[in-house]
Amino acid sequence: MPGGDPVSLQRKTAVQWLLLSLINLGCIGAWLYSPVPFKNNxxxxxxxxxxxxxxxxxxxxxxxxxxxxxxxxxxxxxxxxxxxxxxxxxxxxxxxxxxxxxxxxxxxxxxxxxxxxxxxxxxxxxxxxxxxxxxxxxxxxxxxxxxxxxxxxxxxxxxxxxxxxx
Structure with a gap:
């Protein structure tokens, strides 16, 4: 079948979405956990x-x-x-x-x-x-x-x- 196996394509798409979701969660976590990067003086x-x-x-x-x-x-x-x-x-x-x-x-x-x-x-x-x-x-x-x-x-x-x- 041209374009590959539909089940395999769905699996790849699901993995890509999962990775993107994890990256986004990591970014949100880093944003929420932004400690003050320096002390006075x-x-x-x-x-x-x-x-x-x-x-x-x-x-x-x-x-x-x-x-x-x-x-x-x-x-x-x-x-x-x-x-x-x-x-x-x-x-x-x-x-x-x-x-x-x-x-x-x-x-x-x-x-x-x-x-x-x-x-x-x-x-x-x-x-x-x-x-x-x-x-x-x-x-x-x-x-x-x-x-x-x-x-x-x-x-x-x-x-x-x-x-x-x-």
Missing amino acids: SNFHTLSQQWLDDQSQLNTEEYLTVNANRMTHSTIESLNGKFRHATLTADITQSGNDALQVQVVRAKLSQDRELFAIEKTPELFFRRQYVVQEGSTLNYSLLATPSENTLCFFLHEMDRLRCMNH
């Missing part, structure tokens, strides 16, 4: 490396401090022996178990033309222009982690997922 840190189009390597070290009303996000980037520092201080305007919205109060940036070169990272350059403007609003989606020593978040305006540890 928590400090987090991460290191990352990114290969650019010209085969140079951008090394990034990030620090994040969060308390009830304020957040500070500091970044140190190095590229070809040159360093750039950026520190954003932001007031927390909305917070919940799974989201954080902040408004940038102060942005302090070092100057290095190579690290700001549009031709090396054009997409990142334009996103940064918004993020480092005083008064801009940033939206973080916080992801539940099994440890209070780890904070994972997605920064919507940078289209960036980060996990940081104490």
